[in-house]
Amino acid sequence: MRAFFLLFSFLVFFSTGYTQDIQKTLEKADDFYQSNPQEKMYLHLDKYAYTAGETIWFKAYTTIGIHNFFSNLSGIANVELISPSEEIVAAIKIPLISGLGIGDFVLNDTIVEGSYRIRAYTNWMRNYDDAHFYDRTIQISNGRLDNVLTTTSVTSSEKDNIYAINLKSLAGNALSKTSIRYEVINEGKVVDRGRTTSDEAGLATIKVDKKYKDPLLKLRFENMEKINVTKLIKGIAPQQNNHLQIFPEGGKLLANAVNNIGIKAIQPNGLGIKAKLVVLAGVDTIVSVETNDLGMGASSIFINEDMVLNAFAEFADGSKQEVPVPSIEKSGYSLLVNNLNPSKVYAQLNISPDLVDQKEMYFVVQHLGQVYFVSKQKLTKNELVFAVDKDKLPTGVVTISILNDQFIPVVERAFFSYKPENILPMEITLNKESYVNREKVDVHLNVGTQGDSIRFAALSASVVDLSKIKDEYAVAPNILSTLLLSSDLKGFIENPGYYFNDEVNATDLEFLMLTQGWRSMDWKDLEIATTHKFEPEKTLKISGYTRKLGRKAAEPKASVQLISTKNFMDFIDTLSSEDGYFEFDELLFPDSVKFLVSAKNEKGKNNIDIEINTAENPTLSANRNAALERSDINDFYKDEINNSKQFFGELERNGLMERAIAIEEVVVRAKKKRAAENSSNLNGSGNADQIISAEDLSTCATLEMCLAGRLMGVTFMNGIPHNTRGNVPMQVVLDGMYIEADQIAMINVADVESVEVLRNVNYTAIYGSYGGNGLLIITSKTGASAMRSFTPKGLVTIQPQGIHVNRTFYRPVYDVSDETKFNRDLRTTIHWEPSLVANKDGQTSFEFFTSDGKGKYLMVIEGIDLGGRIGRKAIEFEVK
Incomplete structure (x- = not known):
């Protein structure tokens, strides 16, 4: 049933003409929602950084709409591993069953260290902005064949940025007198190349023209074992200033009214920095705003039309700068939203006197056309106040749209709506408070509450040795931050897990919503019939055209067979259409399987050319999380590399x-x-x-x-x-x-x-x-x-791309006789459990063994129940 029909009872007092018009507008919005369902994806990774030789294990959760029900729209997910040089180095297809899928990437010995991206999407998601694909930056080091640490610094001359790159072995020995070939890559093209040689201390210098704003240096040389090594050095912009921007709520500063402003302060590397903004009118301070640690803050300010404003920022590093102030508008609208009230969301619309014309204004709360609340008022004064009960709204990013009498939005503002009952409760019980090395851990999980009618849930669990994890797991992306927040916002979100760490951080979420772009619909395009280039991909498909031999002309009604080379008796056939098109659909086959496609014309002759359609991959946009990209990954993770080398030695000894x-x-x-x-x-x-x-x-x-x-x-x-x-x-x-x-x-x-x-x-x-x-x-x-x-x-x-064949996570068992027992068990990922299912009572369990690592271990469990409630629980336990 279409949700917006439930909203129209309040409209009975409207004039008939306006009622019909607003109904038509909302019907169009609902049609848009129905024909453009929002599919979202999240990958639960087993950990936060990797090294060559390891496997990236992941569980895919695909949901539909803001209510996050499991998606049955798509049956195939595409998952890619993208290198620092913006190349897809691995791509797999995984089947989705009721929105759930499992996959993995093996990191080969020759992988180049650097900041990689994992990108995931369905074919349906390609109809919309790729800014809403799942896209996460991870760090990958290499101690298998690389074994070289780099540390990079940059200085500036008049024309060039000069990169000083120090090379040394894992043992700390300088790679002296090493010949290095290098390329400078800018916007995907090689713009310069040359050779240099490191000095006695292992230091090499490379000049890069300043006109290249975001260069990537590719180095090739031999390490001490005479193995060829490739390094990628991310461009560093030296001596740049911090930056602070002012965001008026609703988009404008309106004269003679109270305005809300959000501010965001960032460093040259794109990360936030704590700052203070002072806005002056002449010599008088009219507002002073301090940011949080992520560089965001907000305040209200009253502005007269004759004010001349100047703003100045002081950053936590002691630097200062003058900040541009948005222009003051004498005509227009501004919006003030209060989302911190526990039961209601209030919105005050400020209107300039020239627009107070007794016409209707409509207050609509919606998410991509799915309307949750509508009310209206006449423009009889300079301020109109609207309110909506929070219990009418879902949890997630929703939008306030203020429409004029022509049903065109004059101002919009997204905010984060939160209801605790939309979060899946989780309770984890361990059989002991602490453990010793190689001891069994029994985990019992209880999800939901006794009053829930539905407690079935799909879950995944990872356990890692915290002593081997360098990253801050509490602020990393998680299932809550991705499905509730990131999937509807545009651009880089620093430390997304920070907003959902144990509890929802409402105040800082408001700062984020004031300073971040969001996913929206264009009200003007609601009249346009919706067509989609990319249909939901339920299964695999092989298609193409039959052509007359040596010509472009179609060979119609050709008999086409698809034959598996694994079993030549296993085939399916079809007829090509009048334009020569043929298609084999509803296929599921593993990757690396080859097929023969044969065709004969209506006379039974094989004088036919066969043209196979190839998949059109989505373009690679710039990394929205570029602020997380690093150089010198091996140096940063050298302890992890040394641990992994010892563990890999055990695996090699045992033939694993x-x-x-x-x-x-x-x-x-x-x-x-x-x-x-x-x-x-x-x-x-x-x-x-x-x-x-x-x-x-x-x-x-x-x-x-x-x-x-x-x-x-x-x-x-x-x-x-x-x-x-x-x-x-x-x-x-x-x-x-x-x-x-x-x-x-x-x-x-x-x-x-x-x-x-x-x-x-x-x-x-x-x-x-x-x-x-x-x-x-x-x-x-x-x-x-x-x-x-x-x-x-x-x-x-x-050899079309088929379904990825999953590997099996190795789980040592120490309470039985095992010929492959490790002398030293130095695993980082202690356990990976992607297929947990809570039963009708919300119960499930699993077990694993600790390793030889001592200290804190981290267990993270994430999942979704059949009602769309998302849950996450992270606990630490000790191994002595």
Whole structure:
């Protein structure tokens, strides 16, 4: 039932004309809400920072609307790991069952240290601003193959910013006289490159032109183990000033009225700083405002139209500056909202005298078109006061819209509505108050209350050793801050968990709402019929077009088959449409599965070209959390790296993890490239870990015979090349066409110009899911197919991105005999439990063992019940 119909009883006293018009406007708003459901996503991560060799474990929660019911709109979620250089280094699809999904990312040994982003979204969410995707910045260090610490500082000359980068090993030894190749990247393009050498103390300097406002430095050099290392150094702007901005509530400072102002003070790095603002009219102080520790504050101020205002800020670091004051408007509206009353929200609309015209004004409280309250008053005086009971409102970001008699908003203001009953109560009981090393912990969880009719809930739990966590977990993003706040606000929110730490921080939330943009709808566009480019993705789909051979013209009514290469007897078929379009939908298959698509025309001939549609990925916008990006990650997390190296040694000893394998970077110094100029290598011809030229192949009878034993990190099993890292089959690309690996035997060795081996993530990342196991790029001498008498028509091989296959979290059990017991158990993530379900009585439980770490452990449990109530509980316990 549409919620707004419940609101119209108060309108019975309206004049008939106005009643009908406001009803039509609200009906349009509700139509907008119904056709544009807001889908939101949150990922519960097992911890807050990672290192190479570890796995990022996560649980996805997808909800619909401000009431946060589990979403059944989408069945697939896209989750991406984005590098500091704004490249997607890993992308997976996970199934969503009633809005819930589980996934993981393995961080390979070659991953470059830095500030990474985890971005998650559904296909439906792509219809709207990507500012509302789940997007979180995490720090990843590397002590597997990197083993180099950097510390960076910046000074400024007249023309350049000069970066001083100190290089040393994990043991603290300087990387002296080290040759470094570097590139300066700005707005995704290489704008400068060169070489430098570190001095005896391991210090290298690089000049960067000041015209590049947000540069990224990419360094390449050898560490002490002669392993090639890549470093990314985030641009640092030296000697910049703090900044303070004034935000009038409702958008304007109105003359001869009381105005509310919010203020926000930030440092050059984008983080808040405590400050004090003084506003003067001549020599008289008319308001003085102090911010909280996050740099936000608010106050009211009365302004006369003849006032000349000047403002000055003093920051916690002692610096001072003059602050621009918004212009004073003699005509217009201003708004004052009081959200701190326990039972009501009050809003006072101030109106300039020229606009007091006896016409109607409408007070609407809504969320993206879902209306919760409406009232109206006539413009009979300079001040109108509206009020709404808080028990009529949901918990989350809602908007006050003041509409004029033409039903156009003259002022809007978002505020955070909070009702304690919308938060899911949680009670955690442990079997003991404290524990010793390698002792079992029994956890009992009780959610909801005895009076609840529904107590089923989906939950996830993580346990970490706090002594190995450097980040402030209490202020990190959590399920409450994401689904209730961040999903409706635009821009960077510093320390989002701060607003929901044990209790809702109402005062500071008001400061945030006064200074932050929010998600809104355009009232003018309500007349426009809503169309959506991206439909909800329930399952996987493979689609394309059948074309007449060698032409663009459609081949209609072609018989198309989709055949799994795992079982050639397993296939489905369909007919293409008049324009040649065909589609196989309602598919679910794991990632890395290959298919054959075959087609025949109405005469049963295969003289057809098949064109497969490829997924259009959303663009990568600038990181809204850029203030959290860091350089020198290894130095900051060096203790964590040393702990992880010891733990990885235990895993390797027990056969639970492969030893780190150095992938040699091949630098081609010859004047002529050994790789074919017409190579289809997406990194560019010759950009590979290893290159085999036609000259190298000249003495071999078969291609497999030539390659076996010559390729570093590649072995052949039954004619199929396997990457020794994981012993997994590699993808083979012949002249830009993805082929089956066993078809190498069909390639005439005399026709091959070059073979390029891609195993390093720097080269494989560009291939997305195709590059997960490494690739062999084979280029023929003519650039055409080198297949001996193999010219397929009406047949293509494809490897679409499938569903991610989840890994299993390893859980040592110390109360039974176990051959894989650790000599030293130095885990950081002690336990990960993504699939907890509370029963009808709100009960569930789990167990785990402590490690060898002593001190405080942190347990975080998050989840949602069937009524849309969100819950989070974080407790600490001690291991002695």
